[in-house]
Amino acid sequence: MTTSTPVPEQHGATVEAGAAPVVPVGVLGARGRMGTEVVKAVTAAGDLELVAMVDAGDWLFDVANAGAQVVVDFTRPDVVMDNIRFCIDHDIHCVVGTTGFDEERLATVAGWLRAKPDVGVVIAPNFGIGAVLLMRFAQEAARFFPSTEIVELHHPGKVDAPSGTAARTARLVAAARDAAGLPPSPDATTDSLPGARGADVDGVRVHAVRLTGLVAHQEVLMGAAGETLTLRHDSYDRASFMPGVLLAVREVRRRPGLTVGVESLLDL
Numbered sequence: 546m547t548t549s550t551p552v553p554e555q556h557g558a559t560v561e562a563g564a565a566p567v568v569p570v571g572v573l574g575a576r577g578r579m580g581t582e583v584v585k586a587v588t589a590a591g592d593l594e595l596v597a598m599v600d601a602g603d604w605l606f607d608v609a610n611a612g613a614q615v616v617v618d619f620t621r622p623d624v625v626m627d628n629i630r631f632c633i634d635h636d637i638h639c640v641v642g643t644t645g646f647d648e649e650r651l652a653t654v655a656g657w658l659r660a661k662p663d664v665g666v667v668i669a670p671n672f673g674i675g676a677v678l679l680m681r682f683a684q685e686a687a688r689f690f691p692s693t694e695i696v697e698l699h700h701p702g703k704v705d706a707p708s709g710t711a712a713r714t715a716r717l718v719a720a721a722r723d724a725a726g727l728p729p730s731p732d733a734t735t736d737s738l739p740g741a742r743g744a745d746v747d748g749v750r751v752h753a754v755r756l757t758g759l760v761a762h763q764e765v766l767m768g769a770a771g772e773t774l775t776l777r778h779d780s781y782d783r784a785s786f787m788p789g790v791l792l793a794v795r796e797v798r799r800r801p802g803l804t805v806g807v808e809s810l811l812d813l
């Protein structure tokens with residue numbers, strides 16, 4: 546274990562005869578809200594071994610020196626690109642939950658990976674299975690409704706708005722609306738305070754709420770004449786993201802190149 550913070554010793558993990566070797570895993574952002582949960586989940590998984598915990602001010606080389614084969618990144622949008630670059634350069638697979646990825650950033654990561662054809666990177670704005678299903682349901686339903694707006698609601702410690710999940714949901718909905726030939730959602734607003742109508746993500750309005758007591762929540766509201774459809778997902782606990790994170794950690798070595806979202810890992 547290479548870390549600045551003591552954690553339960555993992556090197557003693559034993560492998561039964563014939564069992565697959567344990568996968569050495571490093572966690573970036575290890576002292577954060579998500580990183581703490583990932584450290585717990587990796588530590589509890591018999592087929593994974595936590596070998597490095599790195600947070601702000603620690604030495605990134607620790608993950609390479611510790612022999613991590615897979616790194617999980619839950620840091621910040623302003624540092625995540627440097628972390629991914631480092632991992633790819635050192636032939637370490639990455640599972641990235643940090644948000645802030647637009648098409649340009651994704652293309653940059655895909656470009657780095659072309660030089661390392663054996664390395665896999667999974668980037669997902671949301672590892673919650675319910676949140677991923679909500680995105681899919683919204684995509685399916687979008688073409689039937691003239692109007693769609695999104696409300697995302699999060700804890701007040703969140704630094705980015707709108708959430709990565711809401712931005713991706715909006716882009717998926719917008720693509721589905723375009724494919725169906727729908728015009729823009731009707732909206733007569735000509736007079737408003739700045740921000741009152743939310744952010745415009747590919748023509749879909751996204752409203753961000755920050756409220757003490759919340760964790761991560763999203764509503765997609767769709768309207769047609771005389772009816773509305775509301776899709777809502779709630780993460781009440783960060784444990785909700787762990788099955789998706791562990792699935793990605795186990796799968797990423799078998800999926801070279803860039804995978805965006807966990808949909809394909811879930812056969813969706």
Ligand SMILES: NC(=O)c1ccc[n+]([C@@H]2O[C@H](COP(=O)([O-])OP(=O)(O)OC[C@H]3O[C@@H](n4cnc5c(N)ncnc54)[C@H](O)[C@@H]3O)[C@@H](O)[C@H]2O)c1
Binds near residue numbers: 573579641643644672
């Ligand atoms: N994909 C998902 O399912 C999912 C779920 C929850 C949160 N998130 C995203 O994960 C990110 C982290 O969220 P959080 O709530 O854990 O934030 P947080 O602020 O609690 O944790 C971030 C941690 O990263 C550390 N950090 C900063 N710079 C670093 C660096 N250069 N190297 C290593 N560590 C560094 C910080 O010190 C902090 O401990 C955000 O972008 C958030 O939106 C994604």
Ligand SMILES: O=C(O)C1=N[C@H](C(=O)O)CCC1
Binds near residue numbers: 711761
């Ligand atoms: O707590 C956060 O921060 C979250 N970030 C992701 C996002 O921006 O979509 C996922 C949900 C929680």
